[in-house]
Amino acid sequence: MTLRALSRRARAGLFRTLSVGAVLGAVGGxxxxxxxxxxxxxxxxPADLTSPSAALTLRNGVVLRxxxxxxxxxxxxxxxxxLADEWRSGDTFEQxxxxxxxxxxxxxxxxxxxxxxxxxxxxxxxxxxxxxxxxQPVPRANVGLMFALAGYSAVLIGEHxxxxxxxxxxxDGQVVDGLPEPADNSNIRAIAFADSxxxxxxxxxxxxxxxxxxAAVVKGRALLNRGQFAxxxxxxxxxxxxxxxxxxxxxxxxxxxxxxxxxxxxxxVLSDREGxxxxxxxxxxDPRVRTVVGTGTRRLAFDTETPFFxxxxxxxxxxxxxxxxxxxxLIEAEAALRAANPAQMLATLNLLRTQPVGGVAGLAxxxxxxxxNARVDLVMRERAFWMFGTGHRLGDLRRLVRQYNRPVESVYxxxxxxxxxxxxxxxxxxxxxxxxxxxxxxxxxxxxRP
Numbered sequence: 001m002t003l004r005a006l007s008r009r010a011r012a013g014l015f016r017t018l019s020v021g022a023v024l025g026a027v028g029g030x031x032x033x034x035x036x037x038x039x040x041x042x043x044x045x046p047a048d049l050t051s052p053s054a055a056l057t058l059r060n061g062v063v064l065r066x067x068x069x070x071x072x073x074x075x076x077x078x079x080x081x082x083l084a085d086e087w088r089s090g091d092t093f094e095q096x097x098x099x100x101x102x103x104x105x106x107x108x109x110x111x112x113x114x115x116x117x118x119x120x121x122x123x124x125x126x127x128x129x130x131x132x133x134x135x136q137p138v139p140r141a142n143v144g145l146m147f148a149l150a151g152y153s154a155v156l157i158g159e160h161x162x163x164x165x166x167x168x169x170x171x172d173g174q175v176v177d178g179l180p181e182p183a184d185n186s187n188i189r190a191i192a193f194a195d196s197x198x199x200x201x202x203x204x205x206x207x208x209x210x211x212x213x214x215a216a217v218v219k220g221r222a223l224l225n226r227g228q229f230a231x232x233x234x235x236x237x238x239x240x241x242x243x244x245x246x247x248x249x250x251x252x253x254x255x256x257x258x259x260x261x262x263x264x265x266x267x268x269v270l271s272d273r274e275g276x277x278x279x280x281x282x283x284x285x286d287p288r289v290r291t292v293v294g295t296g297t298r299r300l301a302f303d304t305e306t307p308f309f310x311x312x313x314x315x316x317x318x319x320x321x322x323x324x325x326x327x328x329x330l331i332e333a334e335a336a337l338r339a340a341n342p343a344q345m346l347a348t349l350n351l352l353r354t355q356p357v358g359g360v361a362g363l364a365x366x367x368x369x370x371x372x373n374a375r376v377d378l379v380m381r382e383r384a385f386w387m388f389g390t391g392h393r394l395g396d397l398r399r400l401v402r403q404y405n406r407p408v409e410s411v412y413x414x415x416x417x418x419x420x421x422x423x424x425x426x427x428x429x430x431x432x433x434x435x436x437x438x439x440x441x442x443x444x445x446x447x448x449r450p
Contacts, residue, residue, distance in 0.1 A: 151197065327387060353365060
């Protein structure tokens with residue numbers, strides 16, 4: 001089971017794995033019947049979560065879940081970029097090839113984990129909020145951070161998955177199966193959680209500044225998804241351009257899977273003008289998407305037929321920036337465009353390009369392309385290069401259809417598929433996994449519109 005099973009286990013808020021040796025040592029004097037009658041040995045009893053140390057452990061668990069959801073496994077950042085135009089499949093696995101070809105089906109086995117991981121952040125953050133409020137209420141920014149991360153996970157889910165997302169909950173220790181919801185409800189949830197985070201960080205509380213900026217960008221992103229452009233710009237106005245919120249990896253935790261599936265195993269290939277509509281992520285030679293052409297034994301991808309191209313944006317144990325002040329400025333630029341102020345839009349974009357920011361030394365200033373459609377293209381291109389591989393691109397393609405009235409086939413990769421023959425399919429969103437049919441309320445996506 002997917003979300004329903006997740007919710008049932010998430011009521012404990014914490015998972016632990018027992019080694020075989022530990023299990024055998026614990027039951028050395030027991031009969032085999034007694035051994036196999038152990039009930040839920042991998043779940044900590046909620047009654048044990050009644051101390052400040054438990055609150056800290058729960059919060060740390062949420063931060064770990066966030067890393068797993070975004071760069072610690074086959075995640076929505078990767079799959080969304082594969083469905084869009086950031087990545088091509090260089091793999092033999094059908095699950096990745098059909099995603100790249102826009103032929104996704106709910107039975108794709110990679111989808112359950114991609115949705116389960118951010119849902120774990122969403123559910124476990126709320127468990128952490130309740131325990132922290134009771135046993136470690138100071139500093140309040142600890143609670144604010146959990147609200148902000150719950151909001152971030154909701155907006156990520158809404159940008160990637162189809163209409164009909166079920167959010168299951170826990171009541172008195174029992175699963176309450178979620179009802180299918182429009183993807184936009186995820187934005188509504190995100191805004192509410194971001195507002196809660198901002199309330200928790202009002203006044204002089206420790207570490208409040210970082211949480212305020214995090215929550216502000218989450219709120220601005222959700223408002224942008226809802227087409228509330230002026231409100232989105234207002235939400236992020238105080239966020240400094242140099243702000244970043246990122247996940248971390250190490251030899252003691254997890255490898256950055258974004259690096260692993262591209263640079264290491266060559267299963268994901270840096271894309272370039274995919275399906276005619278895609279951006280030139282490789283041939284643009286843009287320092288925001290650092291490119292290496294495969295040579296020698298690395299000339300071909302894992303499938304031994306697709307030419308391999310790597311981006312060095314990600315390192316084996318390197319961090320991944322999820323939310324930043326750069327994103328805040330890009331929200332402001334798009335809001336200016338929508339307010340019929342192209343001069344302000346251009347000034348904001350060039351503010352980012354002409355000063356050292358985000359590890360980029362500086363780029364040539366942009367000129368006004370002169371018409372509305374070209375200006376939209378320019379804003380979306382800047383967003384794509386500044387935030388490559390960080391889970392924004394699929395949401396932006398959906399917005400081009402939904403908010404800018406562009407035909408799907410003028411936005412997504414289309415035409416002849418780049419490997420194995422055939423043509424691109426028609427999927428524009430990621431379906432909720434078939435595993436969710438364990439939820440009696442869920443019968444499948446309500447629709448597949450962007």
